[in-house]
Amino acid sequence: RLSEFRGLRAGALRLSVVTTSKYFIPHMLGPFCERYPGIDIQLNVGNRQQIIDRLEAGDEDFYVFSHPPENIDTVSTRFLVNPLVVIAPESHPLAGERSVSLVQLAREPFLMREPGSGTRYAIEQFLHRHDLRLNVKMTIQSNEAIKHAVMSGLGVSILSAHTLTFGGNAGLVELQVEKMPITTSWHMVWPKSKTLSPIADRFLQYVHNEGRRLIEGEFKRVGFETREL
Ligand code: PGA
Numbered sequence: 347r348l349s350e351f352r353g354l355r356a357g358a359l360r361l362s363v364v365t366t367s368k369y370f371i372p373h374m375l376g377p378f379c380e381r382y383p384g385i386d387i388q389l390n391v392g393n394r395q396q397i398i399d400r401l402e403a404g405d406e407d408f409y410v411f412s413h414p415p416e417n418i419d420t421v422s423t424r425f426l427v428n429p430l431v432v433i434a435p436e437s438h439p440l441a442g443e444r445s446v447s448l449v450q451l452a453r454e455p456f457l458m459r460e461p462g463s464g465t466r467y468a469i470e471q472f473l474h475r476h477d478l479r480l481n482v483k484m485t486i487q488s489n490e491a492i493k494h495a496v497m498s499g500l501g502v503s504i505l506s507a508h509t510l511t512f513g514g515n516a517g518l519v520e521l522q523v524e525k526m527p528i529t530t531s532w533h534m535v536w537p538k539s540k541t542l543s544p545i546a547d548r549f550l551q552y553v554h555n556e557g558r559r560l561i562e563g564e565f566k567r568v569g570f571e572t573r574e575l
Pocket residue numbers: 364365366367392393394395411412413459462463464465466468
């Protein structure tokens with residue numbers, strides 16, 4: 347036990363996470379780093395495809411995805427819900443509607459994430475399931491740029507509710523669209539061939555307990571559902 351404690355006093359924790367999780371991972375890291383101040387954290391951020399490439403190289407302890415790749419031998423644990431919601435500017439004519447149809451959504455100018463994005467991947471699966479095509483007006487490589495483009499009236503989009511929670515939702519509203527939100531989940535992922543270090547193991551426990559509760563608390567506070575829909 348003593349040696350385990352020593353193992354947690356100093357060392358590194360390396361994470362590669364998809365861009366959408368950058369809204370909550372740092373909030374989880376805060377209390378963890380306070381408890382273990384000797385641990386060096388390295389956090390890489392990229393879109394889903396970039397994080398898949400990093401997972402293949404395998405240099406980090408954990409990879410955070412909402413859609414882990416299926417063709418790589420990994421261990422994956424689910425820790426948090428990730429609803430994708432339709433966002434529009436506050437002044438949008440559909441903002442007060444109780445139920446917007448998918449056909450109505452499809453007519454709106456739509457701002458889409460870039461190829462390689464997990465958000466886009468989830469939207470494409472949803473469109474396929476519902477035999478729907480969107481009126482894509484722009485492809486934008488960042489959640490933040492999409493939020494600002496929506497605010498400025500360029501169109502509507504579908505983004506993770508996490509981008510609105512800690513990221514703020516000023517000027518934006520969620521449209522009540524049928525069959526929405528698209529519900530996915532966040533996963534901690536690592537290569538099956540890898541043994542977790544004592545630090546990584548402790549972090550995994552922390553994420554599944556306090557870390558998860560911390561994010562869910564904030565999520566509820568701003569009015570999003572944390573249960574599986
Ligand atoms: P993205 O991934 O940041 O690449 O869109 C988010 C996700 O996997 O849901």
